[in-house]
Amino acid sequence: LLVKLLLLSLSAQRCIRAWSTVKTEHACPQLYTALHRRACSSVAPRITTHYTIHPREKDPRWEGVEMERFADEADVVIVGGGPAGLSAAIRLKQLANEHKKELRVCLVEKASQMGAHTLSGACLEPSAFNELIPDWKERGAPLHTPVTEDVFSILTEKHRIPVPMLPGLPMNNHGNYIVRLGNVVRWMGEQAEELGVEIYPGYAASEVLFHEDGSVKGIATNDVGIDVFERGMELHAKVTIFGEGCHGHLAKQLYKKFNLRENCEPQTYAIGLKEMWMIDEKRWRPGRVEHSVAWPLNRHTYGGSFLYHLNEGEPLVALGFVVGLDYSNPYLSPFREFQRWKHHPFVAPTLEGGHRIAYGARALNEGGFQSIPEVTFPGGLLIGCSPGFMNVPKIKGTHTAMKSGMLAAEAIFPKVTAEDLHSETAGLHVPEYSEMLKKSSIWKELHAVRNIRPSFHNYFGLYGGMVYTGIFYWILRGKEPWTLKHCGMDAHQLKPAKDCTPIDYPKPDGKISFDLLSSVALSGTNHEGDQPAHLTLRDDSVPVDRNLALFDGPEQRFCPAGVYEYVPLDTGDGMRLQINAQNCVHCKTCDIKDPSQNINWVVPEGGGGPAYNGL
Numbered sequence: 001l002l003v004k005l006l007l008l009s010l011s012a013q014r015c016i017r018a019w020s021t022v023k024t025e026h027a028c029p030q031l032y033t034a035l036h037r038r039a040c041s042s043v044a045p046r047i048t049t050h051y052t053i054h055p056r057e058k059d060p061r062w063e064g065v066e067m068e069r070f071a072d073e074a075d076v077v078i079v080g081g082g083p084a085g086l087s088a089a090i091r092l093k094q095l096a097n098e099h100k101k102e103l104r105v106c107l108v109e110k111a112s113q114m115g116a117h118t119l120s121g122a123c124l125e126p127s128a129f130n131e132l133i134p135d136w137k138e139r140g141a142p143l144h145t146p147v148t149e150d151v152f153s154i155l156t157e158k159h160r161i162p163v164p165m166l167p168g169l170p171m172n173n174h175g176n177y178i179v180r181l182g183n184v185v186r187w188m189g190e191q192a193e194e195l196g197v198e199i200y201p202g203y204a205a206s207e208v209l210f211h212e213d214g215s216v217k218g219i220a221t222n223d224v225g226i227d228v229f230e231r232g233m234e235l236h237a238k239v240t241i242f243g244e245g246c247h248g249h250l251a252k253q254l255y256k257k258f259n260l261r262e263n264c265e266p267q268t269y270a271i272g273l274k275e276m277w278m279i280d281e282k283r284w285r286p287g288r289v290e291h292s293v294a295w296p297l298n299r300h301t302y303g304g305s306f307l308y309h310l311n312e313g314e315p316l317v318a319l320g321f322v323v324g325l326d327y328s329n330p331y332l333s334p335f336r337e338f339q340r341w342k343h344h345p346f347v348a349p350t351l352e353g354g355h356r357i358a359y360g361a362r363a364l365n366e367g368g369f370q371s372i373p374e375v376t377f378p379g380g381l382l383i384g385c386s387p388g389f390m391n392v393p394k395i396k397g398t399h400t401a402m403k404s405g406m407l408a409a410e411a412i413f414p415k416v417t418a419e420d421l422h423s424e425t426a427g428l429h430v431p432e433y434s435e436m437l438k439k440s441s442i443w444k445e446l447h448a449v450r451n452i453r454p455s456f457h458n459y460f461g462l463y464g465g466m467v468y469t470g471i472f473y474w475i476l477r478g479k480e481p482w483t484l485k486h487c488g489m490d491a492h493q494l495k496p497a498k499d500c501t502p503i504d505y506p507k508p509d510g511k512i513s514f515d516l517l518s519s520v521a522l523s524g525t526n527h528e529g530d531q532p533a534h535l536t537l538r539d540d541s542v543p544v545d546r547n548l549a550l551f552d553g554p555e556q557r558f559c560p561a562g563v564y565e566y567v568p569l570d571t572g573d574g575m576r577l578q579i580n581a582q583n584c585v586h587c588k589t590c591d592i593k594d595p596s597q598n599i600n601w602v603v604p605e606g607g608g609g610p611a612y613n614g615l
Contacts (some may be wrong), residue, residue, distance in 0.1 A: 017269040026605050044541035045569070045576045047276065050532040061226055066262045069220060070233045073105040074198075076414050077218055077237035079205040079250060081109030082118060083181075083385025083398050086188040087132055089406030093195035097412045099543045103417065104234055105197045108221060110204035112607040113181035114189035117586060119274055119360045119615040120544050121288055121320060122181040123147065123173055123564035127441075128402035133191060142187055145311040146176040155295040156271065160346040169474055170393035170449060173289050178366030180318070180614035181398065204606035207431045208257075209234060210248050215427035217234045218241050218377025220252070225530045238416045239379040239428050241408055243401075246363045247588045248386045249603045260373040260382075266489045267367040267388055268453075270303070271589045273560055274320035274339045274361065274615060275519075278356035278370065279379035291395075296340045299461035301327045302453070304368075305341055306395070308351065317350065318615075322395070324366060325490040325593050329500045330554040335361075336505040339513035341595035342419035351512050357524040360615050361560035362587045364389045364397070370486060376434045379427020384410050393469070400442045427540050448478030456568050481600075494595045497552035521581050524611030525561070527604055533581040535563065543577035551595055552597055553577075558593045561585045585610045 014361035021096040047052070054060035076092060078085045089107050111117040126143065136143070150173050165172050207220040218236035223229065242251055242548035247269065255261050270547055286309050293304040302324030310316040314544050321338035342351060365371070365388035372389070375382045382406040390397030411433035437443055452473060456465035472480045487493065508514050527534075535545065547553055548566055561583040566575045586609045591601040 001267070008157075019393045024365075044544065047540045047543075047577060048533070048604060050534065050538045052534045053538065054081070054599070062229075065229055067231060069231050072106075072235055073119065073483040074104045074235060074237045076105045076239050076412060077101070078105065078237045078241045078243060079219055079384075080243035080245060080248070080384070081107055081114050081189060081199065081201065082185060082243060082245055082401065083188065083386060084386075084401035084405040085109075085241065086185065086192050087128065087402040088197075088241050088243065088409045089192045089405075090116070090178070090188070090195060091406045091409035093192070093197055094415060095409065096417075097195065099417070099418045103413075106237075107192070107197055107199050108203045108205050108219070108235070108606075109199065109201045110222075110454060110603060111314060111607045111609065112202050112611065113186070114199065114201055115185035115614070116201075116611050117395050117549060117609055117611075118185045119224055119362045119612055120180040120181040120398065121272075121274070121318065122310065122398060123306075123308060123396065124177045124179045124181070124184070125394075125396055126175070126177060126260060128399040128406070132402060132406055138188070139224035141189065142183040143177040145287055145309075146177070147173045147176050147178060147289050149173070149285065149289060151288065151290045153290070153292040155292050155344055156220040156318060158293050158345060160292075161342075166474065168477070170326075170391070170452070170469075171291060171395075177288065177511050178287065178318070180309055180310070180312075182612050184615040187479065189426065191293040195450050195558055202607040204603040205244075205250060205464050206232060208240075209236070211426050211428050214378065215429070216254075216377070217559050224605055225493065226532065227530055228548070237427075237603055239430060240575050241412075242380060242386055243383050243384045244386050244387075244403065244579065246365050246385045247592055247601075251382060251386045254377065254380070254382070255373060258374070258377040260375075260377065262374075264373050265370040265486050266372045267578045268490055269325045269363050269589075269592050270322050270366050271325060271334050271361060271363055271558070271587065271593060272320055272322045272559060273335060274318065274359070275356050276615065277317050277349060277351060277354045277356050279315050279317055280352070280562070281315045283350050283352075283354075284315035284317070285309045291347075293466075293561065294462060295344065296337050296378065297323065299463060301329075301332070302425050302456050302462070303587040305347075307347065317354075317605075319347075319351075325363070325558075325589065326487060326493045327505070328493050329502055330497050330551040330595075331502045331557065333503070333505065333557040335516055335519070336503075336557075336559050340505060343514050348512055356514065356522065358615055359519040360610055360612050361585055361589075363475050363589050363592055366392050366394050366453055367486060368453055370454070370483060374434070375437065376429065377433050378429045380522040381408055381430060389446065391445055391449055393473075400445065403440065403442055407440060407442075408433050411436055415431075416613075428539060449473065450478070451480065451482075451484045454484040457487050490592055490594055491597050494551055494554060494593075496550050516560075520561045520585070523585050525540050525583060525585055525609060527582050527584065529582075531605050533579060534602050535581045535584060536600045536602055538600060542596050544575055546596050547594070548575060548577075555590055555594060555599070558589055560587060562588065564590065
């Protein structure tokens, strides 16, 4: 009775605040439950207008709009113009030319031009290039900087502990190249087009299409505009290859449709933030590779840094910071950890007197071997970072992504060119690709390092994981007879804000460290305003009612682009979530780390997003 009287006396917003102060059902179960129900029954400000949440047939903005789509046919459609998708396209056309077969291969890429959404460290292992395009040097591939120095450090707040880079350790970069991966992707696109691949940049694959039997029929490209509306088109294929990169928009749907993750662990992720600097030539050491772990992160937060000295005619360095998204403190900001790291006495001297020319961020897969899903299904298959072929201890996934694309092409080619292939009512199933993967170098490589990342989940954290790596990987070469498990989905690892200590980050100095918005300005990010915002919420009430109340709004800290912020309601009675979708750099961290799993990142119009110039 007292609880009911209390609820009658409170406004909806005050009820939310009262519920947030109770924080946990253990304090007073009856009051917690009642306040929660009252708070969630309040009318939240409408945030999401996207048609994936509010169907067009119920939205007056689309009343009377013609929804018919033009359709085109290809033999193979590839979604995503990264290293994996382009490797698949190149290998398919190589095989077609070798066997004198006609084969139409179409590749769609959501960026305005090839490589514009590509961001990586990147220290490239050239094994896949040697196999796919053996004369890559003669063809002018932008691999200009062989590694000449390899430095690994454990950082404390003021000091550096050097770690010897022994042969056989995953981080050893002998024989690798420091590259700007966006430039490499652009060059690969040129090689694909020379072979006859049809490449369509600026077209985002927004929807998976299915035959009546449930197999994949192809994809539909994005619609454009609201006031000036243009329907997307359909691309049908015998086989559709999905190489969207980490946490793909369509792959998420395919996992559920075909239950592809039934026999693997949940995928885990990290966020990587990167800057490009022009530095004083006296501090420039072309070919030098530096990695570090520990400070400014605590021993229970997985992460580390890189600093690569490029040799491209100008004193350029690429530097970045990676934070595992299984961190527990909702007050942690990966961006601000990155800015703080740059002031370390071992790092800052390289940057002093230089100036920053680019910034970007992206999520990366960290689940490894344990988290690989089924990669084939009727009508399609998954390649590259979409299923998660990154070697986490190496911090490398380009060579494995490329190899997976090549294997996919070799598995597909005999089937799509078979003389007796006549069916147009079902997509081809290519289980041979999965079998080839399990016999490949990818499988062997990922199996050997499978326990390194999950070994960090121990009382000693970072240091226990390093000891495990030294004993079981360097000595036994990953042949231990057991497989460690991950701790679960990253979204579920956050602790309530009341159980954590806020982090006091130093103010940026504008010389070495910077604020978030000036950083986003260097990413070239832009989205046309005449489109439904692509950052959707399944329930508009959840951000305030749960994320802000329990976790102090972690989305305003884990987003590396300032997309999410909590602002006062116009009435002054409470807060609301504001989504600045214009800022989005397509990293998809929000979709991964949201503790309520309420954010659903969907593809925006093609051509929007970041405009990275060789990141």
